[in-house]
Amino acid sequence: MCFKKIIEWFKQDAMGRPDYTKNTIVPIIVGNYPGTANDLAGPPYDQVDFQEKILSLWPHYIFRTFIDSEATAGAFLNELQTGVSLIEEGDLLLFINDNCFSESNTKCLNSPKILGSRFFNNPNLPLKTKIKSRALRQANNYLSMSACLDHETAADAEFEHPNGAYHYALIKTLEKGITYQQWHERAFLLLKQMGFQQSCTLEGPFDLRNRIVFEGNVICYETSSHGSYTYDKDGDELDGQDEGPYLYDRMVLDDEINSIISTNNFLV
Numbered sequence: 001m002c003f004k005k006i007i008e009w010f011k012q013d014a015m016g017r018p019d020y021t022k023n024t025i026v027p028i029i030v031g032n033y034p035g036t037a038n039d040l041a042g043p044p045y046d047q048v049d050f051q052e053k054i055l056s057l058w059p060h061y062i063f064r065t066f067i068d069s070e071a072t073a074g075a076f077l078n079e080l081q082t083g084v085s086l087i088e089e090g091d092l093l094l095f096i097n098d099n100c101f102s103e104s105n106t107k108c109l110n111s112p113k114i115l116g117s118r119f120f121n122n123p124n125l126p127l128k129t130k131i132k133s134r135a136l137r138q139a140n141n142y143l144s145m146s147a148c149l150d151h152e153t154a155a156d157a158e159f160e161h162p163n164g165a166y167h168y169a170l171i172k173t174l175e176k177g178i179t180y181q182q183w184h185e186r187a188f189l190l191l192k193q194m195g196f197q198q199s200c201t202l203e204g205p206f207d208l209r210n211r212i213v214f215e216g217n218v219i220c221y222e223t224s225s226h227g228s229y230t231y232d233k234d235g236d237e238l239d240g241q242d243e244g245p246y247l248y249d250r251m252v253l254d255d256e257i258n259s260i261i262s263t264n265n266f267l268v
Helices: 003-014 042-057 073-086 165-173 180-193 254-261
Strands: 023-029 092-098 113-117 143-146 155-158 162-164 201-203 218-224 226-231 241-246
Touching: 023 042, 023 073, 042 162, 042 165, 042 218, 073 218, 073 254, 092 165, 143 180, 155 165, 162 165, 165 180, 180 201, 241 254
Parallel strands: 023 218, 092 143, 092 218
Antiparallel strands: 113 155, 143 201, 155 162, 226 241
């Protein structure tokens, strides 16, 4: 998709976000990290391509998009609190996490070209030897789809244009009538066929994994950004450190995310 088209999508969102419905996707997208050398080329395209694919198949979905300076930790947590409060029995809360916490860059055996790793180093901590890739410690009565395993990195890569490798795989394998489990397996296989070392994950109960994608009531939080880590503050992490997406202004702790999820009895 051309750059002009991306700007048109962004301007449309800047004019005002629609109110939440039971079919809402909230993209939290950060490619620009001012004052650092950590910019990512893929996230803006991730958002545009994913929204275009969803609306081509499910045109009734609405998008509440936050990009770069709008995609702050506070904005994400406020949006999550609103969405979680709307979840009732039979509804689905879905997370799509395209960020990583890794020691080294992903190596790709074939094209596409690797542009970088979605890892934001914390200079105040020693580099971890094994780091979770997920923003959520575990999935109870919701689904969490993540870009890679705890010892891997999530790649930013060049395809027709820049994308997160995981977003690219999700978009290319998504179609109506498949289950979340099938979608995950297709994306996993495509990543491997393209030569990426990262292994995407799907967490959540069996019955939710086998629901048809984006059918019924679904509220989805789609993050495309760096990820990072910090010292565990409450002693609930075996490795002594908390992980989460690194947004425009700071990292969002997995504890912060889970504390909001736990306020809804249908999700725990």
